[in-house]
Amino acid sequence: MNYDLVIIGAGPGGIFSCYEACRLDPSLRIAVIEAGSPLEQRKCPIDGVRIKSCINCPTCAIMNGFGGAGAFSDGKYNITNQFGGSLYEYVGKQKAIELMEYVDSINTSHGGEQTRLFSNNNAEIRKKCLENDLHLLDAKVRHLGTDINYIVLQNLFDELKDKADFFFHTRIEEVRQTEAGYQLISSKGEVFEGKQCIISTGRSGSKWMQKICDSLHIRTESNRVDIGVRVELPADVFAHLTDELYESKIVYRTEKFQDMVRTFCMNPRGVVVNENTNGIVTVNGHSYEDPSRYTENTNFALLVSNHFTEPFKDSNEYGESIARLSNMLGGGVIVQRFGDLIRGQRSTKGRIADSFVTPTLNATPGDLSLVIPKRQMDDIIEMIYALDKVAPGTANDDTLLYGVEVKFYNMQVEVDENLETSCKGLFVIGDCSGVTHSLSHASASGVHVARHICEK
Ligand SMILES: Cc1cc2nc3c(=O)[nH]c(=O)nc-3n(C[C@H](O)[C@H](O)[C@H](O)COP(=O)(O)OP(=O)(O)OC[C@H]3O[C@@H](n4cnc5c(N)ncnc54)[C@H](O)[C@@H]3O)c2cc1C
DSSP states (O other): OEEEEEEEEEEEHHHHHHHHHHHOOOOOOOEEEEOOGGGGGOOOOOSSOOOOOOOOSSOTTTTSTTTTTTTTTTOOOEEEEESSSSSHHHOOOOHHHHHHHHHHHHHTTOOOOOOOEEEOOHHHHHHHHHHHEEOOOOEEEEEEEHHHHHHHHHHEEEEEHHEEEOOSSSOOOEEEEEESSEEEEETTEEEEEEEEEEEOOOOTTTHHHHHHHHHHTTOOEEEEEEEEEEEEEHHHHHHHHHHHSSOOOOEEEEETOOOEEEEEEEEOOOEEEEEETTTTTEEEEOOOSGGGGGOSSEEEEEEEEEETTTTTTOHHHHHHHHHHHHHHHHSOOOOEEHHHHHHHHOOOOOHHHHSSSSSSSOOOOGGGGGGGGGHHHHHHHHHHHHHHSSSTTTTTTTTTEEEEEEEEOEEEEEOTTTHHHHHHHHOOOOGGHHHHHHBHHHHHHHHHHHHHHHHO
């Protein structure tokens, strides 16, 4: 199996690098190798009746397969350099935005044409935030919604399947450098040869990526993890912000610890969901574009950024330990009413049932203060009171907090401005590079590298 280009991972990074390489040079022989299933076979076995919680499948249908971790996501493509990754540090600010705009044009020409593009540029809301020491970040956001995102992926696959060879259920174990390029060995012993290789294995492939970097002597660095909770409250509380901006990315520096807390992944009228990363269950959220699937609640994450310094190096292990603690106490995700947290009491089934907010995720009622360290917990509480000033009702007793939400950052792989590693012809893109942590940045990094390879 000999190719000009082998791409590991069929998430947004892998898909868009394949798309752009096929478009620019149709003569290229390209293989896309993916550990998970094709899109239509991606079905999580949790049905709420026979299987109620995660059974740790060998490859997670939510995280792995065509479309990657973003396949069932809210499909929010943020066009900005202010969050979602640091691609601009490699390619320059203007080019990074151009690449994201280009990705947007592909999405809208493959099924997303009717979706809405929001802008965070609202002077009145910005002023109101600033008056309360909250900082609204600048972004345009294309909201595909989980439903349209799926259609766009389907259309992209239909277009690419005859132009490149797709290998599903194929996990690459080893990447070896050879005289002719790269040799990839799968867990079933298949061998793929490629003159050039793009690795785009996302967050779920982070541990594997570290192993590959070690074996190829590529330098890496890891020092950040974000920890927090997912907040769920009546949609009306945030409606004045979400109707206008869809997603408001708000940053706050806490008075007590001077830590940065931010809102993240806001899902108006959405649902809270489980997320499984390497067997650890954390919380996430999404929403649908189709009004018939709206819920009465809005959810978003509140995350505290943790940067570590010497001698500690494994920031992800810190995040995983906290997530494991919640899994140990709650058997998965824990839910607590804000009022219970403030009074120092656990939430119980009865208290959640009496609440005016109906949870959209079946989580275990418990006590998040037994899981989240005091510093991060105090930061989150302070942020909730700060948000209450711009969205009164946020600090209500019945506001639900799900924990833990962990935003793992892949270690930063040392790459140059073309996202090429010290091994020539080996490119690391998307979330597994540490350069990106969003759909738009991951996709844009794929386009950037494909253009560079085709130019070469
Ligand atoms: C529930 C959820 C909601 C999200 N919502 C949003 C959102 O609205 N907006 C946003 O910007 N971001 C969102 N994100 C983040 C976004 O999905 C990621 O940033 C994005 O998918 C990263 O793309 P990627 O191609 O780098 O990696 P991934 O999408 O993670 O894809 C990597 C692929 O590589 C495969 N793989 C891994 N290891 C191997 C191996 N050894 N061999 C072969 N294949 C392998 C995996 O199976 C996977 O399919 C969300 C994430 C989740 C989980």
